[in-house]
Amino acid sequence: MSAQLNLYENLADELGTLIAGRVFAPGDRLPSIRHLSQQKRLSISTVMQALRLLEDRGLIDARPQAGFYVRHRARTMAEAAPAERLDAPGYVGISNLLMKVLKANESPGIVQLGSAWPPDELLPVRRIQKAIATVARRQPAMLSRETCVDGNETNFTRQVIRRSLDWGRIDPAEIVITNSCTEAISLCLRAVAKPGDTIAIESATYFVILQLIESLGMKALEIPTDPRTGLSLDALELALREGLVDACLFIPNANNPLGTIMPEQNKKRLAALLSEHDVPLIEDDVFGDLCFTADRPWPIKAYDTSGNVMLCSSFSKAITPAARVGYVAGGKFAERLAFLKMVSSGTTSHFFQAVLSEFFVGSSYDIQLRKMRRALVQRIAQMSDAILRYFPEDCSVSEPQGGLVLWIRMPEGVDALALHEGAMRKGIAIMPGPLFSASGKFGNYMRLNCGNAWSPGIEGAVKSLGELVYRAGERT
Numbered sequence: 001m002s003a004q005l006n007l008y009e010n011l012a013d014e015l016g017t018l019i020a021g022r023v024f025a026p027g028d029r030l031p032s033i034r035h036l037s038q039q040k041r042l043s044i045s046t047v048m049q050a051l052r053l054l055e056d057r058g059l060i061d062a063r064p065q066a067g068f069y070v071r072h073r074a075r076t077m078a079e080a081a082p083a084e085r086l087d088a089p090g091y092v093g094i095s096n097l098l099m100k101v102l103k104a105n106e107s108p109g110i111v112q113l114g115s116a117w118p119p120d121e122l123l124p125v126r127r128i129q130k131a132i133a134t135v136a137r138r139q140p141a142m143l144s145r146e147t148c149v150d151g152n153e154t155n156f157t158r159q160v161i162r163r164s165l166d167w168g169r170i171d172p173a174e175i176v177i178t179n180s181c182t183e184a185i186s187l188c189l190r191a192v193a194k195p196g197d198t199i200a201i202e203s204a205t206y207f208v209i210l211q212l213i214e215s216l217g218m219k220a221l222e223i224p225t226d227p228r229t230g231l232s233l234d235a236l237e238l239a240l241r242e243g244l245v246d247a248c249l250f251i252p253n254a255n256n257p258l259g260t261i262m263p264e265q266n267k268k269r270l271a272a273l274l275s276e277h278d279v280p281l282i283e284d285d286v287f288g289d290l291c292f293t294a295d296r297p298w299p300i301k302a303y304d305t306s307g308n309v310m311l312c313s314s315f316s317k318a319i320t321p322a323a324r325v326g327y328v329a330g331g332k333f334a335e336r337l338a339f340l341k342m343v344s345s346g347t348t349s350h351f352f353q354a355v356l357s358e359f360f361v362g363s364s365y366d367i368q369l370r371k372m373r374r375a376l377v378q379r380i381a382q383m384s385d386a387i388l389r390y391f392p393e394d395c396s397v398s399e400p401q402g403g404l405v406l407w408i409r410m411p412e413g414v415d416a417l418a419l420h421e422g423a424m425r426k427g428i429a430i431m432p433g434p435l436f437s438a439s440g441k442f443g444n445y446m447r448l449n450c451g452n453a454w455s456p457g458i459e460g461a462v463k464s465l466g467e468l469v470y471r472a473g474e475r476t
């Protein structure tokens with residue numbers, strides 16, 4: 001046993017030295033397990049133990065179906081702000097600015113590093129075309145189907161339930177099919193909070209969440225996050241104890257923009273905290289299927305025994321955003337959600353629910369997910385490498401565990417909103433950091449979309465952005 005221990009420790013040390021000496025530089029792929037086993041005449045399990053040890057030491061990362069890669073350590077993000085530094089809840093006012101930025105970003109011919117949409121080439125477009133044709137031919141009634149009250153297509157809700165079996169089971173009675181994840185979140189906010197109430201959110205968070213809170217006249221309470229583990233539970237606990245929070249709205253799996261996955265023990269503690277304080281949680285799990293971990297991470301709903309958690313998601317990111325089909329598993333708020341859905345937008349397209357059901361029956365969603373995850377891991381690594389190459393030394397980059405975006409901290413004093421204008425003049429769309437905060441934080445941050453296939457055009461755009469950041473840094 002101790003000889004075995006030495007063998008894997010020796011190999012880990014040897015690889016660690018090669019990494020420190022940059023023989024294997026950040027972003028490089030290590031030789032495969034089989035190759036190392038043959039080269040070092042060690043068993044596969046010894047090599048795997050060595051690689052796990054290097055992972056524990058924070059030197060490498062496993063990327064599913066891709067191998068082990070040297071971690072970008074020197075330029076990754078610093079720890080979160082201390083828990084005791086909580087801002088007061090406040091009204092949100094980003095909408096005018098956000099609409100201006102989104103409109104500019106949609107100008108034709110732009111290099112799209114702004115919005116986080118998956119490119120067509122990664123989506124199963126052919127299989128969707130086939131599913132549309134099959135439903136139109138075999139179920140023509142779907143082309144005109146409408147209902148007043150029960151808008152859920154049974155076959156589609158069955159698929160949603162099947163996908164939940166890995167972590168528990170969604171009750172069919174709690175499902176409301178919605179027009180995408182955005183509508184699901186909007187309904188949840190209206191179901192559990194009223195104007196003037198306070199919604200705890202991650203800092204930073206997805207700008208549409210802020211916009212929804214703003215449009216409903218609610219306040220946001222920004223809870224600090226750690227760049228590796230996400231939401232600070234200590235900070236949230238403090239806010240809950242002080243009675244500051246009416247509802248929570250978090251993205252625990254592949255948070256947007258940080259890409260963090262909340263560790264499972266934190267999810268458990270969060271579910272218990274919310275139950276103890278009887279505070280509802282709106283859980284945005286839209287990127288849950290696109291996490292890079294070996295197993296799909298569980299939602300917080302898996303740990304909820306109180307019915308307080310409303311799980312929101314859609315198939316916009318991995319099948320097609322055009323169907324606008326999402327859902328909420330609403331726990332004890334399901335009835336209210338169903339009512340709000342009916343009076344807000346009637347039912348969600350029965351035709352597209354049937355198309356997605358047909359897609360699930362006729363082809364493998366898991367194969368689609370594997371293909372997307374593999375591509376996204378590689379594209380994020382390529383973008384991350386380019387940022388390290390072209391941006392100033394004192395920039396740091398997130399290490400997403402899922403999704404398709406990178407979050408970048410630029411030198412203090414660089415104005416991301418001015419940088420957005422400079423980038424637009426060069427035909428490049430980015431998302432400036434302040435749009436991810438209710439109170440104008442992250443002035444020197446930006447988010448980049450990594451979904452597109454790496455190309456000289458994208459590399460050129462990252463290089464131009466780097467030059468803009470250098471110039472902005474010189475002026476500060």
Ligand SMILES: Cc1ncc(COP(=O)(O)O)c(C=O)c1O
Binds near residue numbers: 182206284286321326
């Ligand atoms: C975290 C998060 N939630 C929800 C959405 C929106 O999903 P949908 O298109 O299904 O409304 C997005 C889209 O970018 C997102 O990033």
